[in-house]
Amino acid sequence: MIELDARRLMCPMPVIKTQNIIKTLVSGDNVRVTCTDPGVMQDIPAWCRINGHTVLKTEEIDYEYILTIEVGSD
Amino acid sequence: MATQRKAVALISGGLDSLLAAKVMLEQGVHVEGINFYTGFCVEGHTHAIRKKDKAKPKRNNALWSAEQLGIKLHIIDIIEEYKDVLINPKHGYGANMNPCLDCKIFMVGKAKQWAEENGFDFIITGEVIGQRPMSQRKDTMPVISEESGADDLLLRPLCAQNLPETKPEREGWVKRDELYDFSGRTRKPQMALAEKFGFDDYAQPAGGCCFLTDKSYSVKLTDLWASRGKRDYEIDDIMLLKVGRHLRPKPNFKLIVAREEGENNFLQGYKKQFITLRTMSHKGPLTLLDGTASDDDLKLAAQIVARFSQGREAEEVDVEVTDNGVHKNFTVKPLRSDEIEDAWRV
Numbered sequence: 186m187i188e189l190d191a192r193r194l195m196c197p198m199p200v201i202k203t204q205n206i207i208k209t210l211v212s213g214d215n216v217r218v219t220c221t222d223p224g225v226m227q228d229i230p231a232w233c234r235i236n237g238h239t240v241l242k243t244e245e246i247d248y249e250y251i252l253t254i255e256v257g258s259d
Numbered sequence: 260m261a262t263q264r265k266a267v268a269l270i271s272g273g274l275d276s277l278l279a280a281k282v283m284l285e286q287g288v289h290v291e292g293i294n295f296y297t298g299f300c301v302e303g304h305t306h307a308i309r310k311k312d313k314a315k316p317k318r319n320n321a322l323w324s325a326e327q328l329g330i331k332l333h334i335i336d337i338i339e340e341y342k343d344v345l346i347n348p349k350h351g352y353g354a355n356m357n358p359c360l361d362c363k364i365f366m367v368g369k370a371k372q373w374a375e376e377n378g379f380d381f382i383i384t385g386e387v388i389g390q391r392p393m394s395q396r397k398d399t400m401p402v403i404s405e406e407s408g409a410d411d412l413l414l415r416p417l418c419a420q421n422l423p424e425t426k427p428e429r430e431g432w433v434k435r436d437e438l439y440d441f442s443g444r445t446r447k448p449q450m451a452l453a454e455k456f457g458f459d460d461y462a463q464p465a466g467g468c469c470f471l472t473d474k475s476y477s478v479k480l481t482d483l484w485a486s487r488g489k490r491d492y493e494i495d496d497i498m499l500l501k502v503g504r505h506l507r508p509k510p511n512f513k514l515i516v517a518r519e520e521g522e523n524n525f526l527q528g529y530k531k532q533f534i535t536l537r538t539m540s541h542k543g544p545l546t547l548l549d550g551t552a553s554d555d556d557l558k559l560a561a562q563i564v565a566r567f568s569q570g571r572e573a574e575e576v577d578v579e580v581t582d583n584g585v586h587k588n589f590t591v592k593p594l595r596s597d598e599i600e601d602a603w604r605v
Contacts (some may be wrong), residue, residue, distance in 0.1 A: 193528055197319060197496070212489055231322040235536045236331050256264075 187216040192249065194247035200232050203254070207238065212258040215241070220250045229254070264432040265379040266414070267370050269478075270332060271468050272282065272320025273403075274449050274461045275385030275417060275437045280328050281382055281456050282416040286433050292332040294321040295366050297341040298497050299470045327458065336367065338494055345471070346490045348401075354479035359391065360399055367407035381412040381427045388418045389443040397421075415451070417441045426522055432600060479505055482605045484511065486550065495529070502526065504567070505605040506568040508559055513551030513605065516567050528582070536564045538578040539588070543568025548580075553577070558589055565593035 188205050191199035191211065199220045203206045205217060217241035229252050242250040270292035270349040271475050283290050290370040326334035344365045348358030363386075370382045386403075400422065404413045419428065420440035441448045453461060470476045479500040482492045486507070502525055504516040514536075517523040523545045534548035534557075546582040547562045548557075557580050565576035571593050580587045 197294075197334050198336070200319075200322075201296060214361075222359050226320060228319045230321065231326055232332070232334075234353060235322065235329075248543045 186253075187214065189216055189218045190226070191218055191220045193221055194222045195222050195246065196228045200228050203229055204232065204236075207236075207254070207256055207257065210256045212256055214256045215253060217251060217253045220252075221248065223250060225250050263287065263289050264381070264427065265291070265586070266381050266383050266427075267369055267374045267377075267379045268292050268330075269366060269382070269384045270294050270324050271385070272464065273322055273385065273389060273468060274446075274453060274458075275390070276463060277324045277385070278328065278449060278452050279385040279416045280324075280330065281381050281458075282329070282438065283433065284328060288433060288438060290328070290330050291379070292321070292325045292328070292330050293370055294332055294334045295337045295341075296334060296336045297367065297469070298346075298494050298557075299345075301468050301470060305320075324461075333373070335364075335369065335373070335480045340369075341365070342492065353472065355472055355474050356480050357471040357474075357477075358518045359469055362404065362469075364406045365404050367403055367409050367413060368527075371407060371409045371598065380549050381414055381425070381431065382409050383414050383416055384417045385417060387441045387443075387449075388421050446536065465525065470497075476500060478604050480508060482513070486513065493534070499529070499549075503544075503547075506563060506599070506603045507605050508543075508600070509556060509564065512548055512556055512560070514560055515547040515549065515565060516564065517544040517546065534580060534582045536560055537579050537581075538565060538570060538576055539567040539579050540575070541565075541568045541570030543570065543576075558591060561589040561591045562594045562598065565591055566596070566599060568593070 187206065187210065189202060191202050199218065199222060203218050210216065219258045226243060233240050233254055239255045240252055240258065241255050242253040266283050266288050268276060268290050270276045276584060280290050280292065322332060343570055344361050345358055348361040350360040353359050360525065367382060372384055380518065386400065388395060388397050388400065404410055414425045414427050415422065417439045418441050419435065419438035422440055427433045451527050483496060485580060501513055504518055507513040517526050526545045526547055529547055531568050536546040536548060543564060544567050548560055552560060561578035568576060570576040574592060576593055578588065578589045
């Protein structure tokens with residue numbers, strides 16, 4: 186599991202950070218992104234849908250928003 | 260069988276870029292979107308700050324457009340590179356601090372670079388002749404093509420029939436007679452085309468997608484530069500211009516006063532970088548002090564902060580000032596509303 190800390194960043198920066206780390210990964214890899222901007226709960230799943238990745242899990246813990254993503258094949 | 264050509268579309272999240280990309284998809288072109296984040300994008304983060312906006316989370320319209328189109332979207336951080344565009348615009352500013360023409364030249368140039376690196380054939384935008392007063396005029400559109408380096412690889416599907424043929428048209432990659440001849444500020448042709456394509460929930464035009472077109476934001480940015488004696492900024496500076504009430508009672512310092520709980524929480528994240536003021540005897544907003552301040556300045560700042568607290572009518576309000584972890588306490592009489600000078604409001 187790759188960890189990405191996107192705390193204190195406002196959208197779309199967490200999306201950009203997610204996009205950039207996923208470029209370095211291969212299909213089937215998992216990445217867990219931790220954010221503080223609640224906007225990520227809409228924006229990162231939308232970005233994943235259009236770019237062929239899967240959000241496996243979303244969590245909200247103590248004002249932090251955590252998304253676990255499986256990298257797609259394309 | 261003909262090779263499927265590939266176009267990169269500048270996607271802002273507005274209707275025009277959505278339609279331009281759709282026109283290309285209808286012609287069988289492979290389209291992927293690109294969206295540039297300057298730090299000034301309205302599509303960005305402000306919805307995350309104010310509590311009143313949290314109940315109805317704002318979608319990112321660029322992502323939404325891409326999803327409607329069924330295309331990939333690449334979001335590119337250009338915050339650092341964009342500084343030169345804003346600080347030194349060759350073609351000047353629009354009505355406010357918006358360097359629209361230089362901005363479009365820069366973005367098309369970046370898109371061209373991206374297209375080359377990723378094996379794309381041409382670039383499309385949703386520009387329409389006469390739609391915007393600075394960057395979308397008949398005389399400035401060729402400037403964008405030339406100065407961006409895109410030249411005739413830049414196609415504007417919505418107004419292409421009003422412009423000279425581009426390479427994608429000449430080479431038969433796209434059919435010119437299936438492009439459009441929109442012009443002017445009217446939105447009716449775009450709305451009709453949106454209806455034809457079945458788009459009924461698109462972003463409404465609301466003065467552009469950039470904070471730099473906003474008068475009050477531009478005034479704050481100009482004040483920031485004047486106070487620092489140089490035209491420069493960091494991302495935190497431009498974020499803070501979007502938050503709170505800004506007051507400059509003296510040239511050497513400015514106060515950023517939270518207006519509500521969401522802004523209070525947001526400003527908490529800057530406590531280590533700024534002198535902060537907080538009312539202790541009454542509920543009140545968290546306030547950042549940007550600049551340098553003598554003890555007399557801090558006392559004035561405390562009186563102003565007290566004015567915006569629930570102790571505004573009290574004889575005395577206790578205010579704690581924190582600088583680098585060191586606390587100072589002031590007991591002050593809040594300023595009256597008529598003592599808050601209009602000239603202080605940035």
